Every structure is written in C-alpha cells, then in structure tokens.
Amino acid sequence: MKRPALVIAILVVLLGGALRWLRKGDRVNEPGKEDLLVHCAAGLRRPMSEIARQYEEEFGVKVNLQFGGSGALASQLEVAGGDLYLPADQSYIDFAREKGLMKEAIPAARLTAGLVVSKGNPKGLQELSDLGQEALKISLAEKSASVGKFTWKVLEMEGLIDKVTPNVVVTKPTVNAIVEDVATGAVDVSLAWDAVAGNFAEVEWIAVPEFSRRAKRASIGVLTSCKDATRALHFARFVTARDRGRKTFLDLGFVVPDEGDAWSQVPDVTLFSGSMLRPAIQGRIREFEAREGCRVNTVFEGCGTLVAQMEAGANPAGYFACDTKFLMMVQDRFFAGQVMTGNEIVLLVRKGNPLELRGLADLSREGLKLGICDGEKSALGELTRIMLERRGLTGILEGRVSVKVAKGDDLVSAMQARSLDAALIYRSNALASPVTLEEHEILELNDELAFAEQPFAVGKETPYPELMKRLGEFLTDGQARGRFEELGFQWRLER
Amino acid sequence: MKKAMLVLEEVTVQAGQFVLPPFSLEIAEGECVALMGPSGCGKTTLLETACGLRRGPAGGRIILGGDEVTNLPPGARGIGLVPQDVALFPSLKVREQLEFGPRLHGWNSVEIMQRVEGLARDLGLENLLERSPGKLSGGEARRVALGRALALRPRLLCLDEALTGLDEARHEEVLGVIRKMIEVEGVTALHVTHSKKEAEAIADRVVMME
C-alpha cells in the first residue's frame, strides 16, 4: 500500500456512497412514516403477503410485514411499536389490550389446529392420543408461536403430555417450519393450522375433536404506537373486507369467521339513537369518523319515532336505543343488542320545590301542570306510562297531563319556559345542560320501574357489521364512560 | 579541549523490572566512543534512552550539542540510528530509504537529490538505488541503513552492534565503510558492542559498562 492517505480517502468515499444508496433505497416510497408496519403471525404469511401486494397496487402504500411466532412478535411490539398486529389467536389480542398496546381489532381468519401427516397418512394416525404411539417422530411449534402455545396447552389438558413428549424430536419457531418437516419426511406428524397445511401438497390435515372444538380466531389489531390510526384502520378494513382481503383468505384455503364488511374507501353508515344519548355520544361519533375515515349519519329521535321509521322502511346500520323494550320491537332487524348504560327517570321541579312534590302520588294533584313523554313516540313516554299504570296512577295519564311531547329534551325546554310545573324526564335530560339545574332540581322516584336501559345493536343487513361493532365499542369505551356518567347515565357495561 | 557533543549526567534507566545504576558519559564533538559490556548489562537500553526511544530516563539529564534533550521526542534530538536488526523499511526502495528523513523535513528536491547521490557514492550504493530491501545482502543493507541514518547530518550517530549477523568476510568491509563515513561526515558516534575487535576497529575511546 503505497499511499495510505489515498486508500483511506477512497474507502471513505465508497462508504459514503454505500450509505447514501441505503438511505435512498429507503425513501422510494416516501419517508418511513408513510409505510405501514404489520407484525403478522407466520402462519398467515401467504394470504397477508398477497393482500399487502394488492393493497400497495390499489393505494400505493407500502406495507412492511414482519413475520414470526405470535408470541415472539408480542415481545417485539412492546419495544419497537408498529402500526398493526395480526396474531393467530385472540388471546394475544387480549394480552395486548391489557397492556394498553392495542386499540381496535377486526377478526380476519379462523384457524383450526389438527394433525398434519404425509399424504396417504402412512402411520394411520386418527386421534390425538395416537401421538403417543411407539417410534413416532413429531415436530411441534414452540410456545412463542400461537399454534405452539395452544397445542402444548391442549396436550397438557388432555393428559397426553407425558406420552407425547418423548416422541417430539424437534420444536421450531413457526408453524410453517413444522409443516415443512412433515412435507420433507423429517418427521411423521406435527400439530398445525389447517390453512398452513393447505399450502403443502405433500401433506394432509386431520381434524381431531380436542382441537376442532377450540377453533382460533386471528384478528388484526391497531397498535397504540401507531402514528396514523386512520391509515392503519384503512388497511385493517382492507384485510378483512369481504370483497378484498377476506376473498384472498378464502381463495388460499383459509376459513373466515364470518362474512366481514364490504370494502369501501369511505364507508357510509346510519345510526339511529335515542335523543337522550345525543350529548353523550355526539362528539365521540365525530372522533370515530375521523379515526376510521368513515361517515356516520346520525338520527337522534325519540325511540317511538325511530321504531316507526324503521317500520316504515328505514334500515339503520346500528341502533342505540333508549330502552330495551324498544329494541325488542324491531329485534328481527338487528343482532342481539348489548346493554351499555342505564338512565333513571326522575321528576324535574322548580328549584326549591315550591309545590312540595314528594313522589309519584303527588302528581295527581289538582291543577298541577305535569309534562310527560308520549308513550308512542318515546321510550321515556312508554316507561312513564307503564310506571304510572302499575302504580295505580292512570288518572294522570287519562286527562290530567298538560303536555305530551315526543322527547325528554322537549320537556326540559318546557320547564325552562315555565310552561310546566313538573316533568318526568330522564336524569340525563336534566344534566344535559348546566343551565337546567340552575333553576330546577331533581326528585328521585326510587321506583324500580323508573329506569331505562340502553342497548346498542348492529343491523343484520348492513354491509359494515364489523365497523358498527367497532362503533359500539368506541362509543362506550373507557374514554366515553366519563362523559356518560357526567351526564347522569349509569354504567351498565362490564368490560 | 574539544566541545562535548553528548553528555549523559547520572542517567538512570528503568529496564523492565530492574533499574540501572546512574551512568555518566561524555563524548566530545567528532569523537567515536564504543560502549562495551557483557550481554544483558543494559547497554542497548542506555543507547535507546539516549535516542529517546524509551520512556525518558528515570533520573539524570541528557545533553546533546549543548541542548537539553532529556524529555524531547526522538525526532527532535538530531540523532541517526542504525539498529541491531538494520530495520530497513520493507515497503521502500533504497533511494526512498535514504530520502526518508530529508523528505520529512521538507528539503527541496534539488537538495534531496544531491544528498542522496552523495551518500550513494560514498557508500557504494549507486547501482542499488532502485532495489527493494528484500533483495539486498547483509552488508548492502547495513550500508543503506547507515546512509539513512546520516542523511539528515545528525549530531550523533548511534550504532547498535553494527556487525551482528554478518559473516567474517564482510566485517572488515563494513567496518571500513563506517570508519570512512564517520570521517567524511565528521559526525560524533556512539557504538554499542560486546566485541572488543569491533570496538577497537572504529572507536577512539572505549568505555566499559558493568
């Protein structure tokens, strides 16, 4: 080496060039912030690679797929973040949610574990207990993979661990690797997902009841470390859309848990909701729209009105009813609803209670201007009617009432306008505006009939059932709860 | 009384585990002194200390040409060294070996050329200037090393066992060259050796070390 200085200079220039090339190669699709990073279970490699390719073709957004065992990916999550996580099993979703790492999750595929043997099943294996046979070579996935965790657990539960373990010659980190072992003839059998086995022509998959009755659900979830949830959700929706990702899953031999949503760039849905819920959920709906990149058309009315509209042909994607009774009237259009909140019926009187009203019985007083809701137009009205009837105060209903309105809000307005002395409303109506309680006060009725429960239900015919499910969750998650309770609702949902 | 070129004043040197007793020496300008002693007595160590190649003397002073050089780096002392193992730079041709010092000190190319040719003439290296060190015989290599050490006209020439590894026939030749160069250049010399014959061949004075 004659001139070291020259050599060093050349090396430095080469190094600089190499590093620049690496940085550029990175920016082909704009800086990393535009790309999506998905941690994906190895068993779902084939469908996801195809879906990612389709997505990039359609939207020009690159999707980085990191494959690995679901458990191994979970540990990476905590350290390195990312946008989405698609484990092979719901338990990992739950784990991630518990740790606050994940927000919404959409079911993508159903995986069933079973015996994977060489084509023709030379060893004639039929049942799980057959794995304890003499001189059998088994390859199992490690517990860092979803199928590994699951199959080991089931073996233990069925008391087969001691018989089977001696036959386990190797464990591998991904489900693909163990099926490949069977395909190459290195082992006789392995326990793997049906769909993965479908990738290999040299093997066949045998169902066994111990696994079949515990089918697994693979869901794609949005991580809290994601910088742009809308884009992540866009992809997640794509993956689970019935005419996009789901189709690919089906084409590649995977089972899907249900039909899934239709695909749309900006899904458009309609939500019917009891008007007393408006202050609680209105803002949250806006947030949902922004996050999901969809449009939620809302109709806030008295439930009677809403039911009538439905009977007239309206077909909302979701219904957040004032009370279960009103959902039941249109139950056939919806999947089973889930009760989210409760609302007490109270008596609103002028501040200081000048008329000294104490309970329902006082309401039959002469000359009292009482306001209630129309039983046909609103749940509040219906519940009030039922309550008064049961308490033997039908007289009020039959003539004495001054005002019958469609919604609780209207009664509050009437009270404020001094056109009423008292009104039977929801507690939330009273708390909807801080002004109300400046001049009025609430009398509790202490009557078990003075109570409404609000269920949320998803329409059977909507093309976006998953989206609606997410809407229901979003409207009633931890963040929303505070708002509900502020407004006088009682929390009914166990989460 | 000629001026003293090299003065070692009570120089103590640390050589590994043991410390050499304080040593004093004076060499006059133009004088050639042989430092003799049995192997292992520390004479090479002393030489290297005088050159500045060891972590400074543990005690005492070194004065060269009237300047105190005790703590100066080797390059600042004005010394030429011909080591025991010759140590020609393997990657440089003979001409480049001779040019090394002058180039480093920024002599202009005319000066360098003249000096190199002068040395080559005196040392009989004219035909060897373009050779690489690997292709030189022992005697030739030693002459090149001598030229390299003298190129900058140092104040002091240090020789360490000048004849190691040479066969008998060459001894006289090399000794003759060294004698001649010392005279021609008029340089002060310190020669470390264990051989009386070597010592007496070149030195004006012999100093014994214990």
Add this chain to the structure above:
Amino acid sequence: MVKEGGNQAKIWRVRPEWPFLLFLVFVVAAYLGVLLLLVGANVLTVSWRQAGEVLKDPNIQHSIKLTFVTCTATAILSVLVSVPVGYLLSRYRFRGRALIDTLLDIPILLPPLIVGLSLLILFNRISPSASCWILAGGALAAAGWGFGRGENGIVPRFFTGGAIVFGFIAWAFSGSDHSLEEVVSEVGLPMTFHPLGVVLAQFPVAAAFAVRTMRTTFDQISPRYEDVAMTLGCNRGQAFMRVVLPLAGKGIVAAGTMAWARALGEFGPILIFAGATRGRTEVLATSVFLEINIGNLPGAAALSLLMIMLAVSTLLVVRFLAGRGGTV
C-alpha cells in the same frame, strides 16, 4: 559385516510411517467429506428451473444488491475502526488494556440475537438523554482511571471533557420523550426496520473480528521501524502513516474481507433490529430464512448455494493475498 555389539552403534528401528499418514488423511477426508455432503445436498435439492425462478425474482435481486452494499459498507466501516483500535492495543501499554481487550471481544462471544435485541432496545426504549448519561459515565470512569494512575496528560483530560459534554447534552435533553430512533429519523437516518439498520446490525460482530485481525497484524510488525522513523523526525502519527500502514496493507485487506464475510453471514441481529422486509431490509441471509419459512426449500437451497459460493470466493481471495507475505 555389521556386528551387534556393545561398542558399535545400533541401527535404530523406526516404526513404519504409513499408519500415521493414513490417520491424517482419514481425518481430512472425513471432514472434507462432510463439507462436500453439505454442499452437495444443496446442489441436489436445487432444481435449476426453480433456482432460476428464485434468482429472477426482483425481491431476491434486490436482496442480493442490498447484501453487497451493506456488507461492503460494514466492511469499510469495520476497517476504518479496527485499524486505529488494533494499533492502539498493539503498541500502547496502559492499565486496563486486558479489560478493553476482553470488552472488544464481547460481540463475538454473545449470541447474535442479543446484539440485535440490544440495538432494538437502545434505539426504541432508551432516550437519547439516557444514552448520553451512559456515555458520560463511561468517560468519567476512563478519566478517573487515568487520573488515578497519576497521569494528567491529555488523555484523561479528553475523557473528562467528553464526560462534561455528554453530561450537558443529557441534562439539556432530559425530560424529552423521544426515543433515539425518533431523533435519528428526524435527521434523516432511520435505523430500526430500515436498510441503514442492517449495517448497524452487522457492524458490531464484523468489527470485532476485524479488530482481532488488525491487532495481530500490528503485533507482527516490528516496532523497530517506527523507532527508526521517529529518530528521523517522525512523530508517532507520521511513523504510523508512512511506515506502519504500508506494511499493514495485506493485514488490512484480510481484516476487511473477514469483516465482509462475517457481515454476509450475520442473520440474527438483522432480523431483530432491521427486520426482514421483502424489498427493503432483506439480505441473502434472511432471504434463505424467509424462503424456508414459506416452504420453498429448493429456493432456499439455491440461495444457500449462492452464499456458499460467495463465502468460498472470499476465503480464496484472503488466502491468496495473505499467502503473499501478508498477515492474517
């Protein structure tokens, strides 16, 4: 006639040589046989049509390109680092040299996954502030070591200065929520799951090997040359550049190819830290892994063969250059 008697030397009987020779040949043949079987197994698995398909795949082609670029970058970086480090360790004696020596070998001893995991944690979990505290602490320790030894030369002062600078930066940035990855991404040098991260993942191990090589190289160059150069007026730096480096040429090439080969084979750290994204951070080593993972055995075998050929030719280059009088 030769008489066997007390006053005549016996002709010594030597046991025949061939059993030993046969033993040697047997061991060599057996070992080479195993290697041959390994390569042969790959060759037999590869159907040339499938191999062609794999090699035509643009993702694989990108992977090959990326492998070349990253390995070269890592090798150059390793050389630029290992030459000074090797020289320091070879020429200078200082207390704690044995400790530094051991520390430098750590990347070789650790499972590669740990290197990758540490990088992942460093960039994504540790704030730059904390990193600066760590560096400040290390610099302080080094300074304390130097001062404790009674030196007050430039080196301990350098470390003290460094400790102050890092401490200041750490304090200035404390409370900032950003991870190191965010900081470097802002300046346009994203690492985790990005191509640049591949180089960073390959570097620690490759450099460790290069340092070892350079240390040996410098150990084998006699300090005498530097001594003479210094008497002729060089300071240590000039002696290093003009005399030692030219001699270390072969050693540097060997260190570079060694680092290149190590980077080629590195798999664990890259997977964890840079990921194995097709068309982005996928290198040959991870390509093989990915092909296996989807059950494309012949494709994986084809890539394995490609890597074997690359590794073998690298070794041949090293042998050739080293054989010409260089040091390995």
